[in-house]
Amino acid sequence: MGTTASQLRKDLLSEYQELTFLTKQEIILAHKRFSELLSKEDRNIPTPRVPMEKVLSLPELKSNPFRKRICHVFSTSDMKDGSLTFEDFLDLLSAFSDSATLEIKSHYAFRIFDFDDDGTLDGGDLEKLVNCLTGETDDTRLTTEEMRQLISNILEESDIDKDGTVNLSEFQHVISRSPDFVSSFKIVL
């Protein structure tokens, strides 16, 4: 790879700076990391895509329970395979960066948690979310009774219009009052 291929065009770099919450160094670093993920034959294509499996192998995402969802949300691929272009990758890092606003963070968080992509968090989404958070092993899983209780409690709190689901504005309402969402919704390269 070397340094020659990892050069970003200067005007593009400044535009990326204007469009993301990243600094110049972070963009360059992101580009370096991204080019490392590319396979040899992909490098000559103008806008190469990195398949999801490769993105997931990044140490920053490796142990994240939402890694697949993150890829799917930020992917602009038509095939819905979660593959990322460099620009998608920048979008991801920008949303997860230190200086991103609460609005954009909560927007993407909502889409990450919305497992079936239907625009609301319903019972099924919440159940999957709990399962993600409690890990894969059986001893940390919640029982069905506990799960039912938990989900009903959550809906009790956040479902303001009582339609049985949490929509984006309700979600943002809840999130915006949380003291540590912004500080924990971060990924840095």
Add this chain to the structure above:
Amino acid sequence: AKEKERKKERDRKRRRNVARRASSARKQGNELEDRPGREERRGRKKRDKEGKGKGGEDERQEEVKNDTVAKTQKNFSNENTRKLEQKEVEVVGEEDGDTEEKRKNGRSEKGGKKEDNGRGETVEKKQKKKRVETSEEHESSEEEEDEEEKVGEEKPEVLSPEELEKLKEEVDERKKLISTLRGKPWPMRKKLLTLRESHEFVEKYEGALGKGKSRKLYAYKVMMLKKWMKFQRDFENFKTACVPWEMKIKEIESHFGSSVASYFIFLRWMYGINMILFGLTFGLVMVPEALMGRPYGSMPRKTVPRADEANAMDFAVLWDFGGYAQYSVLFYGYYNSQRAIGWLKFRMPLSYFLVGVGTVAYSYMVVIRTMARNANEDGGGDNNSFNFSWKMFTSWDYLIGNPETADNKFASITTSFKEAILEEQESRKDDNIHLTRFLRVLANFLVLCCLAGSGYLIYFVVRRSQKFALEGLESHSWWERNEVNMVMSLLGMFCPMLFDVISALENYHPRIALQWQLGRIFALFLGNLYTFIIALMDEINLKREEEEVLKLNMTIWEASLYNGTLGANSTAPPITVHPADIPRGPCWETMVGQEFVRLIVSDTMTTYITLLIGDFLRAVLVRFLNYCWCWDLEAGFPSYSEFDVSGNVLGLIFNQGMIWMGAFYAPCLPALNVLRLHVSMYLQCWAVMCCNVPQERVFKASGSNNFYMAMLLVILFLSTLPAIYTIVTIPPSFDCGPFSGKSRMFDVIQETLESDFPAWFGKVFSYASNPGLVLPFLLLMVLAIYYLQSTSKSYKQANLELKKKLQTQNEENKKKTKMAALKAAMDLEEAQKARSEAPRQQRKNNASQQSYTGEKNTVTGHLVSSFVFVYPPAPRGHRIPGPLPGNQWQPAPSVQRVPNSQRH
């Protein structure tokens, strides 16, 4: 000629169109969204399409996705326009790129509009003129302008004010869009295109906003603004590049989560503060004295006494900061009381005093400012109303990149869920509350015993060391000489462990337990420090008594010297005694400074050694002995150590407290501390990464940030108290330090006022410091504080009130929704019916509109396409009878959109 005229006409249209496009862009912010499609499509494509009939449209739609639908429809709307386009393409060619394309787009729109709406020719002309006048781009092509003038009638070459206003608004809007673009949850491609488009627009029309002469100025201003923005961005980049250890901390953050990283961020912050303190003392006190003050050996206070000369260079002595180290710029005693030194006439004593005050004042300022900022940031945490949702939505720490930490996090989240559910189920059904109470009381009693014991131990040790000191240090062993520091360090090491064991009795929630633990360690350290200071005060008093005796002896000695020389030879010059032989006072200030420096050094050493033994050696043993041991060392008893965030933070805070206390008497302390922090940054980073395991209970850091700051503030206050007390009440030594010969240290201010400032200034100052003026001022301040506090209280009250109101409103809304449930069900049915009709209707609309209005169709297309582009709204939006409170984003079903577009 005909061709030429045609071209001209085209040009004119083109320009007018660009302007109109701008206004239409404002009309529908969504229009921007269909840009990608346009940009991708090139002139060639259009040319190809010419021959094809309507059948080609469907293909193309598939090709360029829904957002370009509008555009294609538009293209087909007017055959004439297309022909024109075709010609244009041939003439100009494709090399123009984006701008060319844009113009083309504009033209096609315009073509439709012109023919259909039958706009007057004069209006067009006028607009064309304006364009010529305003857009700088076109100014250059004078040829064109001439031609146009021939054709059109003469019109005033200025924009009407309202149009100017409009344009201005648009440009401002675009600018706003550019600045907020990064906060939009769009994919990058779209953002990029929007950005380029907006930049182009702004660039083009910015010049139009000024008139005549002021235009140039305006353009210049805009250019400078752009440059300034770029500079700011570069500066921001530079600033982040300058932050030290960023990568190290990020690495730790990804392995251990944010709480461990918060310690290192705190350490870095401390390092920054100490750098500034160091800069102050080094630049304004140590360097001037070393460079411009009298050299070493010129006077008694700058010379090692004769008795100590033999071993003044021994390492053991230097390590204790005796010998040459004691008689150097490192300590208070070395400084001369000469009012001005060197060719700069540097006011040394004044500078010394002001730097001492300045370091404390600066520290206060920084700590309080940081606290205020932190308080602002996490202000308004709505407690407990979203307990479960927060646990669910915000408990994952996305920074975790280490599988082991992730496992721990899974476990802790699960337990927190289970705990919360249990709590909810049987809200506090505590069976043996008496036992818990008893255990808690017992635990506190034990902790109090520990504290009292450690306090007594220190007092005892300090007293003993004073006895040793009176007897002479040489006759005692190393342990006896370093007893005080060692005992303090050992207590600081073992007592927290003891507290940890005791706190297991109490059975608190871990977060509360952590705070108790921190509070106890804090009390322990504070007690130890204050015992130390009290013992030190005793010693100061002893030294001062010694000094009194010595002063008396001094006069006798001088007299005898004088008499002796006088007696021997009255004409000979007085014998010069070597400064090393002159008797001198004990200089209690240097003694205090030395004590603090020794304390810091031994504290640093214990920290490093515990790190090496407790963490590194333990890790090595566990790792390698595990192969030949009878139980699993890694999982079983010794295991690897965890990183103790709270203990380390407290250690740092107390270390800083000692710096603040001792810095006045030992100017070298900040320098030492900078060194210490620098080393511990690297050492601890390494130790954490190589021999610690992630905490079992992973806490998030944000909550405790201000807690640490508050402790720092308390320590700062408590450590400045004794320093100020000694400065104000105890007279300085008579023969050492910058204030020798004065009755109080702060007399240096008065002296400066009298001799360096004009007389009136001194007078004003003396009036100002008159109790008659100071007391009312103090009273005023107290009143102001009282007033501010009461207003803030009332604000809090109002805040609470509002919150309550909001809650009741929410409840009402809930009731309303229940009431509306039946109605909603009916609505749903209706909506479903409507929805099934909607696509049909829409299709019909599109078809009919296509045939006559290109532009209108575009609008529909924009709306529809943007609608698809936005995150899909809830289909169950129909059921919501009204907008939610505080709902900025209302799901608007496509059914409602259709009539909207028809209205245009």
